[in-house]
Each structure stands twice: as structure tokens, then as C-alpha cells.
Amino acid sequence: MKQERLSVDVAIVGAGPAGLSAARAAAKSGATVAIVDDNPRAGGQIWRQAATAAPTSAAAERLAILRQPNVTHLAATRIVAETQPGTLLLEDDERGLLLDYRTLILCCGARELLLPFPGWTLPGVTGAGGLQALIKYGLDVRGQRTVIAGSGPLLLASAATARQAGARVSHVLEQAAWGDVAGFGAGLWRWPSKLAQAAKLVTAVYRPDAHVVEAFGDKRLERVRIRHGDREFDVDCDRLACGFGLVPNTVLPSHLGCRIENGAVAVDAHQRTSRDGHFAAGECTGVGGSELAMVEGEIAGYAATGQTAPLAALVARRAHWQAFADSVRERFAIREPIRRLARPDTLLCRCEDVRFDTVAREPGWTAAKLQSRCGMGACQGRVCGAAAQALFGWTPPVPRTPLVPARVGTLMLDGAASCDGA
Ligand SMILES: Cc1cc2nc3c(=O)[nH]c(=O)nc-3n(C[C@H](O)[C@H](O)[C@H](O)COP(=O)(O)OP(=O)(O)OC[C@H]3O[C@@H](n4cnc5c(N)ncnc54)[C@H](O)[C@@H]3O)c2cc1C
Structure with a gap:
């Protein structure tokens, strides 16, 4: 097994919109940058396909940073532990690696929130974003009767992906109340690109104040029971994609001692965490969409490398997209019946x-x-x-090392032998 040591000025965890934007900003200073991502493809949740398919201009511009000579992309690489302040122990399929950095920017993103209901573990039931991801990786859903459910704008994006892939989407069920969804829609004029996106994605089968009560099937999903207002009825289907929004990924930041508040990494105006030399940006600091993630990443990249001139304008832009994130959080809060x-x-x-x-x-x-x-x-x-x-409402404890299962050879590198068990 090959073993190496790499030293950079700025290490970034996550090659999504936030991490790539941070890298672009940091690299302008001439700093050496390493981006670590556990996925083989760069781009994060939203642009991962763009690395191989036709990318949007925002994605293409940011993915281009990976070709800069002062930027190293460590793909399919997991973070095992912090061996000493300023050094992370990494592992990919072939080697263990020590990464020394002066500044770290955490852009770990978010994952989908799945909540249990009877039948949610049947084959054929996935998350809403989960179904989208499976389709992007080649799942054939042509002709399949599909119900999308849960909460948040991701439901419409998931329904559009499923329809484009040939699924027959019969219902898109949003648990939030009519009034909240209408209020959210009425406020979208403040973010014209989001209004245009919503107008493109909205479908006649979208129903607020509705959710799946139970999924039924013998060996796999055959039918769901839906509650819409006061009415309950059954719908035959082959697939149910059900997700209740996103939750920030805070395992690594909390292990590194960064303060977590309200389930997200706490940051100041320049994306500094509570730990010196450690910044965070994107959805690990709060769920808010790719536009917010990009501007936060840029702020972190500039601030981490002492480039202060662009910061004031970026902070103002962040406030614009933070207001959108706040509106999503308030209008699509999980209601009691779902719990x-x-x-x-x-x-x-x-x-x-x-x-x-x-x-x-x-x-x-x-x-x-x-x-x-x-x-x-x-x-x-x-x-x-x-x-x-x-x-x-439980608070998870601070995770211990190794953060992911790792080979013994990797754990033996440097001071990593002191890892304290799972
Ligand atoms: C399943 C899903 C589907 C989505 N679909 C849409 C959509 O259709 N349209 C839309 O507008 N938005 C969508 N979103 C939201 C969108 O992806 C985010 O707004 C945006 O990607 C946030 O960017 P980010 O850089 O903060 O995080 P991400 O894009 O999530 O990037 C974080 C990256 O960090 C990596 N990572 C995390 N922790 C570690 C670690 N410890 N070690 C190594 N690597 C790590 C992850 O693998 C990931 O590649 C979706 C989100 C999810 C979760």
C-alpha cells in the first residue's frame, strides 16, 4: 500500500458548490489548495453528474478549478481522523495519506432527512433526493407509477427528474399547509431565478397539506395510503420517494471541535467556526440551496487566504440568499402529524x-x-x-475516531495509532 504526506496552505472538505467556490477564491491568492471528497465525482449533490454530462455554466466555471496547477483534488477519499492539530489522516482505495494544512474549510453539505412511517423500509421506497440520485446513476424507472412525498422544494425537483426519466408521477404530496406553500410562492418574486425554477417545475399533481400515512406491499411496494386534509385514500404505485428536507452534515466539524448550533456548524460573518483557522461554508452551516452555498464558499475562500477586498459585497449577497433559506425553513417546517x-x-x-x-x-x-x-x-x-x-430532540454526542472504517495500515500512520475506537 502506498503511503504519502501532502502539505497545503488550504485544505477543503467537500467538492460541492461550496467547496469548489471556496477553492476558486482561495486559489486566486496563489495558495496551494487540496479538496478532499469521499465521492469519486466532484460537484456535490447537485453537480455530480455535471462532471460527466453537460454542466450548467455555474457548475462548469467552478469545476474548472480542479484543473488549476495549485489545486489538488483528492477524490473518493475518506477522512479517518485528526492526528494532531493541522493534520488529517485520509484513506482512499489504495493508500493512507497524511494531509497537513494551515487553514481548513469544511464544506460537508447536507443529507436527506428520512422519517419513519409504517412500510418505509419496503423495497421501492426511497428518499425524494435519493430517487433523484438513483436515476442519475442509471436506475430505470420508465413506466413506473411513482408517488413523491415529504416536504420542501426538493420534491418538485425530484418529480421533474423522475418524469424526465419516464416515470409516471401520479402525486407530489407536500406536508406543509396550503397557507404556508401559498405564502412561500407569493414571496418568490424576491428571488427571480427561484421563481422561474418553481414555475418550470410545478405540476398539476402537487398537493400541499398531504402526506403518506403508510406503505403496503408483500415483497415490495404495491400501494400507499395518503392523507390529504381530512380525507384518506389508497393509491397503487411501484415507487414512493419520500424525504422531509435536508439536515446538515456535522460529524467531521463536531469531531474537530467546531461549535454546533441548531444542528449546523456555527460561523461568523466571514464563515469562521469557533475553532481558530477552521472555516465552514455551504449546507453544513445550514440548509439553503446551492446559491447560498456558493457565496458562502467564496467568502470562506477569500477570508481564509486574507483577501479582504471582495468580502463586503459577498456578505451582502449572502444575506439575499439567506433570506430565501429562512423562508424555506419557516414555510416547510415539519408538522406534528408527521412526527x-x-x-x-x-x-x-x-x-x-x-x-x-x-x-x-x-x-x-x-x-x-x-x-x-x-x-x-x-x-x-x-x-x-x-x-x-x-x-x-436528541443531541448527538461528539463522534470519536476513526470516523469511518479504516485499514490497519492507515491507522498505523504517524500518530494515528492513538485512535480511540468506534
Ligand atoms: C439527495 C439530494 C438531492 C438534491 N437535489 C437537488 C436538486 O435537484 N436541485 C437543487 O437545487 N438542489 C438539490 N439539492 C440541494 C443541493 O445539493 C445543495 O443545495 C448544494 O449541493 C449544497 O452544496 P454544498 O457544497 O454545501 O454541499 P454538497 O453539494 O452536499 O457537497 C458536499 C460534498 O462533501 C462531501 N463530504 C461530506 N462530508 C465529507 C467527509 N467527511 N469527507 C469527505 N467528503 C465529504 C460529500 O460527498 C459532497 O460531495 C439536493 C440535496 C441532496 C442531499
Whole structure:
């Protein structure tokens, strides 16, 4: 196994809109930059396909940074641990690697929030963004009867992707109330590009004040029960894509000692976290869309390299997109009936088959893990931990190293042998 050491001025975690924008800004100073991403393709959740398909101009401009001589892209690379201040231990399929940096910018993005309801683990049920991602990676949905449900603007984007791929989308169900959705739509004139996007995506099968109560099927999904206002009815379908918005990825930032507030990395006006020399940008600091992620990334990249001239204008631009993010958060907040969908025997942790009532009786996440093994399976709590946080208000403990399963050879590198167990 090859082992290496790389030293850069600025290390960036995440090659999505925030990370690429941060790299572009930082590289202008002549600083050496390394971008680490655990995915083989750059672009993050929204532009990952752009690396191979026809990219939008915003994506193309930012992906071009990866060809700059002072920028190194470490793709398909996982972060295992911080071995000492300013050094991260990394691993890819071939080697362990120590990455030394002077400044770190965390652009770890967000993931979809899945909440349990009876039948949510049946084959054929995915997240809303999850279905989109599967289609982008080649899943054939042609002719399949599809219901999209959950909350937030991502539902319309997911429905559009499914329709373009040939799925028959019969219902798009938004849990937020009519009044909130109408209020959100009425305020979109402040962000004309978002208004145009919404006008393009909206569909006649979109229904606010509606959600899936239960999914049924023998070996895989066959039917869903829908509640729309006071009415309940069943719909036959082959696919259900159900997601309740996004939650910030805070595992690495919280391990590095950055303060987490309201489930996101806390930052100041220049995207500085509570830890010296550590910045954060994009959806790990709060969910807000790619436009907000890009401007935050730019601020972080300039601030991290001492380029102060562009900052004032960028801070004003960030306020414009932050207002959009605030509007999404307020109008699409999860309502009470969604929190009550799981029955005592509904699985909360699908990796370890742990029931909702087993977890619910514990006082917190750590006790629930120790007593039931929930969160200890393949997804390491990424799904059930976020659900438990949303349903019970639990604060997850600071994650310990190794942050991901790693080879012994990697753990032996430098001071990493002091990793303190899973
Ligand atoms: C499933 C899904 C589908 C979406 N679909 C749409 C859509 O259709 N339209 C739309 O406008 N918006 C969509 N969004 C939202 C959009 O992706 C975000 O607004 C935008 O990508 C945020 O950019 P970011 O750079 O903050 O994060 P991301 O784009 O999420 O990029 C973060 C990157 O960091 C990497 N990463 C995270 N942690 C680590 C780590 N510890 N080590 C190494 N790498 C790490 C991730 O693999 C990822 O590539 C979607 C989001 C999700 C989660």
C-alpha cells in the first residue's frame, strides 16, 4: 500500500458548490489548495453528474478549478481522523495519506432527512433526493407509477427528474399547509431565478397539506395510503420517494471541535467556526440551496487566504440568499402529524432492525445505541440518528475516531495509532 504526506496552505472538505467556490477564491491568492471528497465525482449533490454530462455554466466555471496547477483534488477519499492539530489522516482505495494544512474549510453539505412511517423500509421506497440520485446513476424507472412525498422544494425537483426519466408521477404530496406553500410562492418574486425554477417545475399533481400515512406491499411496494386534509385514500404505485428536507452534515466539524448550533456548524460573518483557522461554508452551516452555498464558499475562500477586498459585497449577497433559506425553513417546517406516523413496531433503525418503541423509551441517543444497537449498522446512524434527533430532540454526542472504517495500515500512520475506537 502506498503511503504519502501532502502539505497545503488550504485544505477543503467537500467538492460541492461550496467547496469548489471556496477553492476558486482561495486559489486566486496563489495558495496551494487540496479538496478532499469521499465521492469519486466532484460537484456535490447537485453537480455530480455535471462532471460527466453537460454542466450548467455555474457548475462548469467552478469545476474548472480542479484543473488549476495549485489545486489538488483528492477524490473518493475518506477522512479517518485528526492526528494532531493541522493534520488529517485520509484513506482512499489504495493508500493512507497524511494531509497537513494551515487553514481548513469544511464544506460537508447536507443529507436527506428520512422519517419513519409504517412500510418505509419496503423495497421501492426511497428518499425524494435519493430517487433523484438513483436515476442519475442509471436506475430505470420508465413506466413506473411513482408517488413523491415529504416536504420542501426538493420534491418538485425530484418529480421533474423522475418524469424526465419516464416515470409516471401520479402525486407530489407536500406536508406543509396550503397557507404556508401559498405564502412561500407569493414571496418568490424576491428571488427571480427561484421563481422561474418553481414555475418550470410545478405540476398539476402537487398537493400541499398531504402526506403518506403508510406503505403496503408483500415483497415490495404495491400501494400507499395518503392523507390529504381530512380525507384518506389508497393509491397503487411501484415507487414512493419520500424525504422531509435536508439536515446538515456535522460529524467531521463536531469531531474537530467546531461549535454546533441548531444542528449546523456555527460561523461568523466571514464563515469562521469557533475553532481558530477552521472555516465552514455551504449546507453544513445550514440548509439553503446551492446559491447560498456558493457565496458562502467564496467568502470562506477569500477570508481564509486574507483577501479582504471582495468580502463586503459577498456578505451582502449572502444575506439575499439567506433570506430565501429562512423562508424555506419557516414555510416547510415539519408538522406534528408527521412526527406521529411511526407505530411502536415501525423500524426506526433499518440497518439493525430496531423498533421505534425500543428507541423511544431511552433518555438519549447514546443510551439508545448502547441498549439497542440502533445507529451501529452500515449507515452508522446517518439515517436513524437524524430521525431520532428530529423526533426526540436528541443531541448527538461528539463522534470519536476513526470516523469511518479504516485499514490497519492507515491507522498505523504517524500518530494515528492513538485512535480511540468506534
Ligand atoms: C439527495 C439530494 C438531492 C438534491 N437535489 C437537488 C436538486 O435537484 N436541485 C437543487 O437545487 N438542489 C438539490 N439539492 C440541494 C443541493 O445539493 C445543495 O443545495 C448544494 O449541493 C449544497 O452544496 P454544498 O457544497 O454545501 O454541499 P454538497 O453539494 O452536499 O457537497 C458536499 C460534498 O462533501 C462531501 N463530504 C461530506 N462530508 C465529507 C467527509 N467527511 N469527507 C469527505 N467528503 C465529504 C460529500 O460527498 C459532497 O460531495 C439536493 C440535496 C441532496 C442531499
